[in-house]
Amino acid sequence: MTVLLKNGKLIDYKTKTEDYFDILIEDGIIKEISKKINTVADNVIDCTNLFIIPGMIDIHCHLREPGFEHKETIETGMKSAVKGGFTSICPMPNTKPACDSVLILQKIQEEAKRVGICNVLPYAAVTIGEKGEEPTDFESLKNAGAIGFSDDGMPVVSAKMMRDAMIKAEKLNSFVASHCEDKELGKGAINAGKISEELNVQGVYPEAETLMAAREVEIAEINNIHAHICHISTKETARLIRDAKKRGVNVTCETCPHYYSLTVDEVLVNGVNAKMNPPLREKEDMEEIIRAIQDGTIDCIITDHAPHAKQEKEQGLEKAPNGIVGFETALAVTITNLIDKGYISYLDMVKLTSYNPAKILGIDKGVIEEGKIADITIFDPNKEYIYTEDMIVSKSKNTPYIGKKLKGQVKYTIVNGEIVYND
DSSP: OEEEEEEEEEEETTTTEEEEEEEEEETTEEEEEESOOOOOOSEEEEOTTOEEEEOEEEEEEOOOTTTOTTTOOHHHHHHHHHHTTEEEEEEOSOSSSOSOSHHHHHHHHHHHHHHOSSEEOOOBOSBGGGOSSSBOOHHHHHHTTOOOBOOTTSOOOOHHHHHHHHHHHHHTTOOBEEOOOOTTTTOSSEESSHHHHHHTOOEEOTHHHHHHHHHHHHHHHHHTOOEEEOSOOOHHHHHHHHHHHHTTOOEEEEEOGGGTTOOTTHHHHHGGGGOOSSOOOOHHHHHHHHHHHHTTSSOEEOOOBOOOOHHHHTTOTTTSOOOOOOTTTHHHHHIIIIITTTSSOHHHHHIIIIIHHHHHHTOSOSOOOTTSBOOEEEEEEEEEEEOOGGGOOSSOOOOTTTTOEEEEEEEEEEETTEEEEEO
16 A cells, blocks of 8 residues: 655654655555655645654553553553554553563553554563562563563662662663652642642652652662653752763653643642642743753653543542543644744654654654654644543543643554554
């Protein structure tokens, strides 16, 4: 099958391309990139006024299956992902049972293959049951296709356990994605400060994140290995990682759209739908996260897509589970809050959403070049709309962006040369 993309603006970070091209895809592979291609194709997409970028890669999300199918299934999560322009997604292992064995990993892979609309690259747990007591079999899990290791949702409390895990992963040419949270300092519903006091709810101290991030940085520096820090949210963590990088430490990190577009004040507007972990922080934290994106301290944007059923979120601020859905708003929130405000360029965005994520994962994606697999996201950068609940494909609807004006809309998602989403 052939697909021909006509008249679109190609933005590719690796080649620093920002120009109009036609792209011919044949049997899943990018066959030709030229100013004008007149070949007859099975499917011709007019990309006039649209941008074409390497398929977006989310290296941190939650699909909930097995065990929590009332929140999301692998199928509904994949459909939500491709609507958001993601061609590859990496679900975290905090399912029930946890993805801590080859058997569970293979079940996730088999279901993802059955649905077959995007690349699903699962993490395996660092410890059995994510209990922090006994390590999983890294080698068997890596050989079975685990993209990396994490106990996300739970911190690895033992420094020795984390040190051993990071060293073991490095030897296997893999990595550990660390959920950095000191549980004692992290007890609470929202960020500690004026709003938590005003609402009379226990607050989460910013040190809860930064102290554990500092531990992972030290382990990486002393042992000359890679540390990857999940979903950073505080100004202190951003500065810590910036300083470490300047010293030459092999540390990478990620942040989410909500940390550069919202503050803890959003809780006053959206209540439980503005509750996540790490929590939304203060304005100065948001500003520092944006600076860290601009200067390269932050390597990639992830969604931390975390669906929860409506009845779970209705339990109130202190009891409601943490997390929001994020696949379908990530691109628009980035355009609205970073690009349109002049903080970054589209080329920067592609680096953060495609190129760097592929590098961190060690996969041959994140670029648009002849001979590469055709994983491609096509979007309208100028489409403005009010985001509504009925637009959401995810099984869950927990998001603070409902009712907000956004800019940028995915029109097509192409995976392995197949059009898997068409708006």
